[in-house]
Amino acid sequence: MKQEKKSYVKPTIVRHSVGVTNKYGRPPATVPMSRLNGFDVKELVNEYGSPLYVLSVEQLRQNYQDMFRAFSTRYPGARIAYSYKTNYLKAVCSILHSEGALAEVVSGFEYDIARNLAMPGEKIIFNGPYKTRDELARAFTDGAMVNIDNYDEIQVCEEVADELGRKFPVGVRVNMDLNNPPWHKFGFNVEAGHAYEAVKRIQSGGKLDVKGLHIHVGTYVDDVNIYSMAAQGLVNFYTVIKEQLGIKLKYWDMGGGYASHNTLNWAWQSAEYTCPTFDQYAEAICPILLKGPFQAAEAPRLFLEPGRALVDEPISMITTVVSQKRLPGGKRGVIVDAGMNVLSSVQWYNYNCQTVQDSGLTLEDTILYGGLCMNIDVLRQNAVLPPLRRGELLVIPHIGAYNLSQSWQFIYLRPAVIAIDNGKIHLIKASETREYVQEMESVPKEFNTYSIANKN
Amino acid sequence: MSLNVAITGLHAADNPAPGLGVIRCLHHPKKWDGKIIGLAYDVLDTGIYDEGLLDHAYLIPYPNTGSKAFLERLQYIHQQEQIDVIIPTLDSELTVFQKIAPELKSLGIATFIPPKHITDRISKSQLAEFCESENIPYPETIVIKDPGELKAAVKKIGFPLMIKGVYYEAYTCKSMEDVHQYFELLRLKWGLPMILQKKLDSEEFDVCCVSDKNGDLLGAVPIRKTRLTDKGKAWAAVTLKNEQLMELSRRILKKLKWSGPCEVEILKDKKTGEYNLIEINPRFPAWIYLSTGADQNLPKMVIELAMDKTVSPMAPAKSGICFVRHATDLVCPMDYIENLTMLGELHYKSSE
Amino acid sequence: MSEIFKSEVTLSENGFLFDHGSGLTYTLNTTGQFIFRQLQSGQKSKQIMEKMLDEFEVIEETARKDLDDFFRQLNELGLIDL
Numbered sequence: 001m002k003q004e005k006k007s008y009v010k011p012t013i014v015r016h017s018v019g020v021t022n023k024y025g026r027p028p029a030t031v032p033m034s035r036l037n038g039f040d041v042k043e044l045v046n047e048y049g050s051p052l053y054v055l056s057v058e059q060l061r062q063n064y065q066d067m068f069r070a071f072s073t074r075y076p077g078a079r080i081a082y083s084y085k086t087n088y089l090k091a092v093c094s095i096l097h098s099e100g101a102l103a104e105v106v107s108g109f110e111y112d113i114a115r116n117l118a119m120p121g122e123k124i125i126f127n128g129p130y131k132t133r134d135e136l137a138r139a140f141t142d143g144a145m146v147n148i149d150n151y152d153e154i155q156v157c158e159e160v161a162d163e164l165g166r167k168f169p170v171g172v173r174v175n176m177d178l179n180n181p182p183w184h185k186f187g188f189n190v191e192a193g194h195a196y197e198a199v200k201r202i203q204s205g206g207k208l209d210v211k212g213l214h215i216h217v218g219t220y221v222d223d224v225n226i227y228s229m230a231a232q233g234l235v236n237f238y239t240v241i242k243e244q245l246g247i248k249l250k251y252w253d254m255g256g257g258y259a260s261h262n263t264l265n266w267a268w269q270s271a272e273y274t275c276p277t278f279d280q281y282a283e284a285i286c287p288i289l290l291k292g293p294f295q296a297a298e299a300p301r302l303f304l305e306p307g308r309a310l311v312d313e314p315i316s317m318i319t320t321v322v323s324q325k326r327l328p329g330g331k332r333g334v335i336v337d338a339g340m341n342v343l344s345s346v347q348w349y350n351y352n353c354q355t356v357q358d359s360g361l362t363l364e365d366t367i368l369y370g371g372l373c374m375n376i377d378v379l380r381q382n383a384v385l386p387p388l389r390r391g392e393l394l395v396i397p398h399i400g401a402y403n404l405s406q407s408w409q410f411i412y413l414r415p416a417v418i419a420i421d422n423g424k425i426h427l428i429k430a431s432e433t434r435e436y437v438q439e440m441e442s443v444p445k446e447f448n449t450y451s452i453a454n455k456n
Numbered sequence: 457m458s459l460n461v462a463i464t465g466l467h468a469a470d471n472p473a474p475g476l477g478v479i480r481c482l483h484h485p486k487k488w489d490g491k492i493i494g495l496a497y498d499v500l501d502t503g504i505y506d507e508g509l510l511d512h513a514y515l516i517p518y519p520n521t522g523s524k525a526f527l528e529r530l531q532y533i534h535q536q537e538q539i540d541v542i543i544p545t546l547d548s549e550l551t552v553f554q555k556i557a558p559e560l561k562s563l564g565i566a567t568f569i570p571p572k573h574i575t576d577r578i579s580k581s582q583l584a585e586f587c588e589s590e591n592i593p594y595p596e597t598i599v600i601k602d603p604g605e606l607k608a609a610v611k612k613i614g615f616p617l618m619i620k621g622v623y624y625e626a627y628t629c630k631s632m633e634d635v636h637q638y639f640e641l642l643r644l645k646w647g648l649p650m651i652l653q654k655k656l657d658s659e660e661f662d663v664c665c666v667s668d669k670n671g672d673l674l675g676a677v678p679i680r681k682t683r684l685t686d687k688g689k690a691w692a693a694v695t696l697k698n699e700q701l702m703e704l705s706r707r708i709l710k711k712l713k714w715s716g717p718c719e720v721e722i723l724k725d726k727k728t729g730e731y732n733l734i735e736i737n738p739r740f741p742a743w744i745y746l747s748t749g750a751d752q753n754l755p756k757m758v759i760e761l762a763m764d765k766t767v768s769p770m771a772p773a774k775s776g777i778c779f780v781r782h783a784t785d786l787v788c789p790m791d792y793i794e795n796l797t798m799l800g801e802l803h804y805k806s807s808e
Numbered sequence: 809m810s811e812i813f814k815s816e817v818t819l820s821e822n823g824f825l826f827d828h829g830s831g832l833t834y835t836l837n838t839t840g841q842f843i844f845r846q847l848q849s850g851q852k853s854k855q856i857m858e859k860m861l862d863e864f865e866v867i868e869e870t871a872r873k874d875l876d877d878f879f880r881q882l883n884e885l886g887l888i889d890l
């Protein structure tokens with residue numbers, strides 16, 4: 001007689017300890033996320049390999065539109081310049097440009113990416129502490145907005161202006177004592193009078209013309225008051241340089257730093273309660289700037305340079321369990337095939353981990369290890385997860401910022417990136433191959449005696 | 457009218473949560489008419505096992521699990537028990553309740569807590585600014601945002617001083633060595649900013665207050681703690697008649713437009729005789745049961761306010777009433793633990 | 809009670825396990841409970857394997873590996889003597 005068999009889950013026994021005894025007390029990691037942006041997670045991995053980065057195009061566009069609406073409805077003509085460093089995949093930049101974003105770049109390499117994507121110079125903001133003479137010459141010629149970071153750079157810019165035989169508009173990056181630690185590395189300090197001196201120095205040189213002010217208060221700044229203080233600081237500073245030096249600004253730039261919906265490792269509360277909305281940021285900034293020393297028609301253009309707030313959420317990582325083990329002391333360790341080399345923000349973020357398959361309701365405190373041969377490769381010190389077997393999948397959402405641009409190639413090849421748009425999958429970056437990784441290398445003949453001897 | 461009331465903060469071990477005191481107020485002078493539903497975060501939250509106090513106990517998710525999971529669990533409990541009012545009693549829950557208050561309201565569950573923009577003003581790092589702008593006396597305070605500011609701030613305030621983390625913990629410092637030691641400790645734990653505050657040679661008073669949605673004070677019980685545990689928690693206290701404490705509390709809550717319960721901590725400077733605000737806890741204190749003795753049943757008042765009743769100010773609290781905290785052991789069968797562990801709920805038979 | 813257990817154990821209907829010897833408590837999932845009850849009725853691992861294959865939608869290789877893991881864990885927790 002054939003009886004209907006029961007569905008099977010791996011047998012588990014979990015010892016009760018403080019915190020584990022509240023079955024409602026934990027994130028719903030056990031609600032399996034079998035589909036991602038409408039596609040079966042397993043099938044995506046079968047097709048494109050694991051680990052795998054997955055971009056939701058719709059979410060990316062939505063974030064851009066939300067932010068643009070929040071600022072442009074409060075400050076007429078506000079513009080978003082996407083901070084390339086956060087993730088400069090060509091496809092990601094292109095999508096944001098198609099929505100209307102300008103490019104914010106901090107190196108010649110990034111500048112080149114933007115130009116290559118047909119961004120005209122006047123839609124590029126060139127920031128950063130180190131720009132070469134050639135890069136500056138190119139940027140000035142293209143009509144890009146160059147924000148000067150330090151005195152040495154003033155000097156180089158003037159030399160470039162001399163060579164090109166023209167006077168160029170420039171922006172000045174300033175910093176203020178707003179947060180901890182203050183970002184004193186970049187630009188000229190306002191409180192100490194350095195910013196005023198710099199503007200004065202540029203104007204008196206007669207070769208450049210100060211037309212912009214730039215500030216970037218930090219990254220993952222979830223206190224909107226800091227933006228309000230920065231905005232007020234810009235207004236005050238503009239008032240001074242306008243009255244005393246006759247400066248008339250064309251633009252001011254509030255930089256990036258807007259928090260995304262990830263919780264920091266050391267945070268006391270989940271980001272859900274602490275991460276401000278775009279509307280809250282805009283409300284903290286725009287009304288203050290609009291009280292600046294100008295008539296409405298002469299309001300400087302406002303730029304924002306968001307990075308993580310736009311691209312963190314839209315990208316997820318799929319990773320595969322390679323092993324589960326018991327550590328001395330009884331705690332469970334799970335090793336997955338993605339390491340911190342492709343998820344470097346684990347240093348900052350307490351990423352969520354979702355199971356893909358239904359693994360039952362028994363949860364256990366788990367150390368989630370990355371797959372690198374390095375003891376420091378830990379993705380989560382304490383994830384609460386159901387039993388997992390080799391081959392099972394996990395989804396780590398909201399990882400789009402910095403993890404790709406800061407990834408490093410180490411012992412494994414880096415994974416592919418796919419974009420899902422309107423129910424269609426596009427491969428936007430193939431996974432690396434050994435040939436690609438070694439493409440720039442060469443072995444002088446003299447070193448090669450072993451392989452030549454063993455060829456035949 | 458009989459109302460079903462859900463209450464959090466049921467753990468009363470070495471640092472008692474206020475929920476149990478709130479429940480005992482509701483049962484005073486006679487057993488509460490509706491159901492009392494305990495909302496607990498752990499199977500071993502002690503109050504669950506105090507059989508006479510609760511009719512039902514349910515486990516709920518930690519607020520950091522996310523407001524969605526939190527709300528869903530409350531919805532489930534509401535379906536079982538038809539909750540009329542929830543009284544949250546823990547600092548760590550305030551944000552989630554503020555966030556889901558509209559959803560709770562549409563489910564027919566009332567709360568009476570101040571909105572976020574008001575509680576933000578009394579956060580440790582904002583309080584000095586509030587006092588400054590509203591002319592409320594407070595001990596000299598400097599908010600440190602950068603380690604580089606430490607020296608100058610210490611010099612300005614002088615010893616002894618208090619050094620406080622943004623959320624929790626405070627230490628007294630008598631020397632620069634103390635400052636460095638505790639600064640590092642707090643920085644590792646809570647990060648910056650950090651609060652430096654002059655330590656006054658002073659007497660400490662607490663006032664448990666309830667004010668309505670205009671910030672008008674309706675009831676207040678001022679006390680002096682007469683004995684503290686080594687963690688600084690009250691273990692004995694006495695109610696007072698003190699117009700200055702009342703006046704200062706009234707002024708503070710009106711300026712804030714505070715709506716709901718709170719505990720106002722006030723220091724009287726021994727030198728100048730001035731009363732200084734040091735902190736406002738946005739919830740009932742753990743010693744709230746004392747309020748019944750002072751003829752001010754403040755939890756019952758909060759329920760009336762939550763139900764949108766008009767409430768008139770109470771007569772001043774009776775002074776000279778004391779409480780002593782007394783720990784006791786509760787005994788229960790393993791079934792209780794099993795039910796909570798496996799099902800996340802426990803129902804006492806007496807309530808059926 | 810089977811002699812494999814180190815002390816008296818009570819497994820409730822919903823998978824809550826109390827170890828009378830140590831005073832510790834545990835949660836078992838459905839498969840864990842199934843195996844545990846077999847152990848309590850004195851079955852040996854080979855018979856338990858067969859029962860598992862009868863009862864659940866599972867292939868032998870998986871069941872064997874999981875059963876091994878499970879026994880190892882019970883042993884580590886000090887509940888049984890392998």
Ligand SMILES: Cc1ncc(COP(=O)(O)O)c(C=O)c1O
Pocket residue numbers: 083086104127128216218219220255256257258305306307308309401
């Ligand atoms: C000048 C500038 N703008 C924008 C950003 C983007 O920052 P975020 O990703 O925090 O928005 C950065 C990042 O460091 C930056 O240096």
